[in-house]
Amino acid sequence: MIPATFEYEKVTTVDEAIAALSNDDTKILAGGHSLIPAMKLRLNRPAKLVDIGGIRGLKDIKEEDGEIVIGAAASHADIMYHTLIRHHLPLFTEGAAMIGDMQVRNHGTIGGSLAHADPAADWPAMVLAAGAAIEVQGPNGRRRIPATEFFTGLFSTALEPNEIITAVRIPVPANGAKSTYQKFAQPASRFALAACAVMRFADGKTNIAFTGVGENAFRDTGAEQAITGKAIDENTINAAVNAALEGVTVMSDHYASEAYRKHLAKVYLKKALMMVK
Amino acid sequence: MSTNGLIGRAVKRVEDKRFITGHGNYTDDIVLPHQTYAAFVRSQYAHARILNIDTSAAKEMPGVIAIFTGADLAAVNGVPCGWQVNFKNGDTMKEPKHPLLVADKARHAGDAIAVVIAETKEQATDAAEAVKVEMEELPCVVDAAKAVQAGAPLVHDDVPNNKSFDWVLGNPIEEVNEAMDKAAHVTTLDFVNQRLVPNAIEPRSYNSSYDPVSEKYTLYTSSQNPHLIRLLMCAFVLGIPEHKVRVVSPDVGGGFGSKIFHYTEEALLTWCSKKIGRPVKWTSERSESFLLDAHGRDHVTKAEMGFDANGKIVALRVKTYANLGAYLSTFSSCVPTYLHGTLLQGLYTTPKINVDVTAVFTNTTPVDAYRGAGRPEATYLLERLIDLAAHEMDMDPAELRFRNFIPPFDGVQQPGYQTQVALQYDSGNYEGVLKKGLEMVNYADVRREQQEAAHNGKLVGIGFSTYIEACGIAPSAIVGSLGCRAGLFESAQVRVQPTGKVSVYTGSHSHGQGHETTFAQIVADKLGINLDDVEIVHGDSEAVAFGMGTYGSRSLAVGGSAIMKSIDKIIEKGKKIAAHKLEASADDIEFKSGNFTVKGTDKSIGFGEVALTAYVPHVYPKDLEPGLDFASFYDPANFTYPFGCHIAVVEVDKETGKVSLKRFIAVDDVGNVINPMIVEGQIHGGVVQGIGQALFEGAEYDDNGQLTNASYMDYCMPRADDFPMFETASQVTPCPHNPLGVKGAGEAGTIGSAPAIVNAVIDALWSGGHKVKDIRMPLTPERVWHAMVDA
Missing domain, CATH: 3.30.365.10 (Aldehyde oxidase/xanthine dehydrogenase, molybdopterin binding domain)
Incomplete structure (x- = not known):
């Protein structure tokens, strides 16, 4: 469990981090909870790690222009315990508490989780359901990527190689929104075998996102259409559950077969919709 | 049975102070002067022929001291199996060599091909990666029931059908069949008792050194039975005199059986330490632990239980395929046989039982005893x-x-x-x-x-x-008749110091069981002294005369009984010393709550005074040796x-x-x-x-x-x-x-x-x-x- 030799640089600004990324063989180190184990197994052997843990402000969580702004280096625990999040975005409070264990929550970061884009990670479903945008910065400045465009495949994202995530921006939901994150955990890793995040806005708009089910987290537009703007009752829930996962390639691996995972996803969508009723 | 209330009391564990405060001393904590570190080149394949090993680039890497391959160890024996089981027809079980490094082919993923020794662990790891091994992958078999079928790949070329042995126990099969045929109801179950990974929290770790002046080796090992390791390594693998090897098992972080066995790395590091003239240490990585620590269970079984109309069991018929993995680990052969077939009576009066076991080699990690x-x-x-x-x-x-x-x-x-x-x-x-x-x-x-x-x-x-x-393993004569190649007694020395404090040297080994507390409770209770006045020493072949170690829930029943024997001898001798001091006959002395008293009188002296007299024998029986120190061996009468x-x-x-x-x-x-x-x-x-x-x-x-x-x-x-x-x-x-x-x-x-x-x-x-x-x-x-x- 000894990684191959690598260089280590601790940067203090985002610009320095981006400059360091110009070297192909460089990886950003945030919480390190996915990267370091892979390096110890020598499955991943970057020549250099750039530690962004010391960048001022990158862990901040604040409200700005009608948005909740979560710095990319905020840990799962930072988010879970933050009053602003609890008041405006209880979905994140609830979901953050289900990530890994206490040690993982104290070290792992939201930016790291999103950039890694593990198909069974928790944050992707939550940011999708919340209608978030991922703020990234590269040599040409900042841009915002809607969460719906961010996850592009298995461990892959719309992030360019020389860009880093700086923040997650979530529009503050109007009063009356309800949300939940329902997760069936893989018993060993406690990643999601199937999980569903639902955000039901006061106007009846309903965002439904899954993680753990396909190659990447996704919004389920079929299920959303079946229930958006309608009262949540047995009929509309069944309609949403029936419509869910249409056209989705459901993963099959040694944690769960395709049939079981699909079944679980629907069970957890149903649980989630019951919660926001 | 208690004399001062210590036996039967929930005394807090005395060893926990060092464990909870992070002051345990494990093998990996031990760094010797001129320490070197080993890393292994292991097979990625479950079954593959070795075509070529190129160590030239690795030898040039920084810090590399030596690299050894199977060819260097051609003359060295493999690690032995400690229990012989015979085929039904009387033939001896197939027991292919389990080499310290494989030279011809790898038989399971993780099989060791080469060892690299370097100045640091990091250097050894990097250099091991630079060893180039050319291999030809061979078809493999992982399932025990499939391995015995015709045409299955052979794990060992000279073991037909991959069968190590077949074995039967109980009533004649004809009698069992007859009873089963007459049964009013037969319940049948085809099932798998799946393979488990032991997962002790401390990975296996060894640190071996050789002193050319005294020609003596010292092996620190995360073992449940240091004396047994010494015996097996000296007598069966390396052929070195036992008195030239000291084996120490310091604090050990859990075993669950997986640290009973003599592993190839123990003997290999000991061999290497003499070759390079410096101490060599290796601590298993967690990934290696999964691949190398002997696994548990892995039985494929068909079992039938017959009942009469009143629900009385009339017969039990069992056919099991036991997967032993690629090699016979130390006690692997007795697990599916004498520790499994012999327990099929359960708690029931079943009159007819027949159990038939086929033990099989596969291209998997060796399987051996795992908790239970x-x-x-x-x-x-x-x-x-x-x-x-x-x-x-x-x-x-x-x-x-x-x-x-x-x-x-x-x-x-x-x-x-x-x-x-x-x-x-x-x-x-x-x-x-x-x-x-x-x-x-x-x-x-x-x-x-x-x-x-x-x-x-x-x-x-x-x-x-x-x-x-069946615990308290085990009566030597019985296990000997069943094929065990060792005695399974235990030894204990109880040494009363001149001040009345007591040191106990036990051949049992504690790796989580709390012997330092339980054993001390027995001694303190029986001698009527304070718990703090008793020290339990274990795990060092130079401190403890001999030992068979800890497994099979045997420590208290066998090791504790050995301590009791020595305590009895201490008290008996103490009575003679006390009798002399009190001018009475030894037969009239009774020992109770830490005092030797002349029966029916108030004439009495304490345990401490007797101890001091034993070591300062100025007023002392003429026919008695000084000292108060007894060793005992206890061989149980039954499980x-x-x-x-x-x-x-x-x-x-x-x-x-x-x-x-x-x-x-x-x-x-x-x-x-x-x-x-x-x-x-x-x-x-x-x-x-x-x-x-x-x-x-x-x-x-x-x-x-x-x-x-x-x-x-x-x-x-x-x-x-x-x-x-x-x-x-x-x-x-x-x-x-x-x-x-x-x-x-x-x-x-x-x-x-x-x-x-x-x-x-x-x-x-x-x-x-x-x-x-x-x-x-x-x-x-x-x-x-x-x-x-x-x-």
């Missing part, structure tokens, strides 16, 4: 069958057990119970533990709750397991037979198949108890390990022989939040044949618990109309869901 070792497999088989039979015959599973229990016997007034499968049980009250378990669970109430739950569309199940095990009743109450989520454990009741009879807190801790840990097998754990090989869940991301260890509070109780049926009346508690929880859980899940499914016979362990939500959907 054979006895969990036997218990699982019996307890699943009897619960399933109860469902099939529409009987209550508790009632069916009561009809079949061996009646109570104490082994003193009533004789021991002779089984159909070679053993004689020492003492037992089997209906007692089930009665107590039923009271604790409030049986009528939980059955009513189950019906109510079923009415409300919920699946609640109640599962039983009434188990027996001990702890037993108990475990009851699980579970709820199965209809939608997901997830099993929630609602209650777990464990009534265990481990004979007399020295420290109830430590016993309860052992039961808790054991129960968790058994439930781990039932619900979470299982090594999974793919068809290429790769262990696909070789990390904690994939291999599910049980965790605290998976469990309710356990409800435990004990019954005490003393062991009649050892001086402490103890039976052993280390494995009971693991042996009893798994079938209770699986039976409870099956019961839950039957309550919902799903008449399922078996679900393969671990009972993952998906498997339970499939069982419901498919039934």
Whole structure:
């Protein structure tokens, strides 16, 4: 469990981090909870790690222009315990508490989780359901990527190689929104075998996102259409559950077969919709 | 039996101060002058011929001191198997060489091809990666039942059908067949007792050195039995004189059986230390632990239990394929045979039993004893069958057990119970533990709750397991007649210091069991001194005369009994010294609560004064040697037979198949108890390990022989939040044949618990109309869901 030799640089600004990324063989180190184990197994052997843990402000969580702004280096625990999040975005409070264990929550970061884009990670479903945008910065400045465009495949994202995530921006939901994150955990890793995040806005708009089910987290537009703007009752829930996962390639691996995972996803969508009723 | 109340008291563990404060001293903590570090080049393939090994680039890497391959070790023996089992036809088992490094072909993923020694661990790891090995992958076989079929790839070219041996025990098969044919009902179960990875928290670690002046080796090893390692390594592998080797097992972080065995790395590092003239250390990486620490279980079994019209068991017929992996590990051959077949009487009066075992080589990690070792497999088989039979015959599973229990016997007034499968049980009250378990669970109430739950569309199940095990391993003459190549006694030296403080040198080894507390309680109690005045020394072949180590729940029953023998000798000699001082006859001296007293008088001297007199013998019996220091060896007369009743109450989520454990009741009879807190801790840990097998754990090989869940991301260890509070109780049926009346508690929880859980899940499914016979362990939500959907 000894990684191959690598260089280590601790940067203090985002610009320095981006400059360091110009070297192909460089990886950003945030919480390190996915990267370091892979390096110890020598499955991943970057020549250099750039530690962004010391960048001022990158862990901040604040409200700005009608948005909740979560710095990319905020840990799962930072988010879970933050009053602003609890008041405006209880979905994140609830979901953050289900990530890994206490040690993982104290070290792992939201930016790291999103950039890694593990198909069974928790944050992707939550940011999708919340209608978030991922703020990234590269040599040409900042841009915002809607969460719906961010996850592009298995461990892959719309992030360019020389860009880093700086923040997650979530529009503050109007009063009356309800949300939940329902997760069936893989018993060993406690990643999601199937999980569903639902955000039901006061106007009846309903965002439904899954993680753990396909190659990447996704919004389920079929299920959303079946229930958006309608009262949540047995009929509309069944309609949403029936419509869910249409056209989705459901993963099959040694944690769960395709049939079981699909079944679980629907069970957890149903649980989630019951919660926001 | 206690003299100052220490025996039977829940004394806090004295070793915990150093463990809890991070001051334990483990093998990896030991750094010797001029220390070097080893890393291994291991086979990625499960079965592959070695075509070429190129070490040239690796040798040039920074810090590299030496690289050795199988060719360098051609003249060195492999590690031996400690138990000989013969084929049914009398032939000796097939026992192919288990080399320290493979030279011809790798037989399982992780098999060692080369060892690299460097100045630092990092350098050794980098250089090992630079060794280029050309291999030709060969077809492999991982499943025991498939390995014996014609045309299966051969793990060892000279072992036909991959069969190490076949073996049979019990009544003649014709008699069993006849009884089975006449049975009113036969319950049949085809099942797998899956392979488990032991996962001790401390990975295996060895540090070996050689002193050219004294020509002496020192091996620090994370072993459960340092003396046995010394014996095997010196006499069978390296051919070095035993008095030239010191083996030390310092603090060891858990073993569960996996650290009993003599591993190739121990002998190899010792060999290397002389070659390079410097100490060599290797600590297994966790990934290596998954691939190399001997696994447990892995039986494929067909079992049939026949009943008469009254529910009395009339016959048991068992056919098992036991997967031994690629090589015979130290005690692998006795696990599916003498630790499994001999336990198939269970707690029942079954008159006809036949068990047939075929032990098989496959391209997998070697399999050996793992907490319970054979006895969990036997218990699982019996307890699943009897619960399933109860469902099939529409009987209550508790009632069916009561009809079949061996009646109570104490082994003193009533004789021991002779089984159909070679053993004689020492003492037992089997209906007692089930009665107590039923009271604790409030049986009528939980059955009513189950019906109510079923009415409300919920699946609640109640599962039983009434188990027996053979512990206190073992009478040397008996195990010798069964093929064991060692004696299984224990030694203990009790040295009273001149000031009356006591040092005890035991051949047992503590790696989590708390011997430093339990053994000290016995000594302090019997000698009437303070607990603080007793020191327990273990794990060093130079401090302790000899030892057979700790496994098979033997430490207290065998090691503790050896201590008792030495205590008796101390007291006897003390009486002579006291008699001389008190001018009385030794026959008139009684020893009680730390004082030697002339019977019927107030003339008395304390234990401390006697000790001082023994070492300052100015006023001393002429015919007595000075000193107060006795060594003893204890060889037990029989195994001990702890037993108990475990009851699980579970709820199965209809939608997901997830099993929630609602209650777990464990009534265990481990004979007399020295420290109830430590016993309860052992039961808790054991129960968790058994439930781990039932619900979470299982090594999974793919068809290429790769262990696909070789990390904690994939291999599910049980965790605290998976469990309710356990409800435990004990019954005490003393062991009649050892001086402490103890039976052993280390494995009971693991042996009893798994079938209770699986039976409870099956019961839950039957309550919902799903008449399922078996679900393969671990009972993952998906498997339970499939069982419901498919039934």
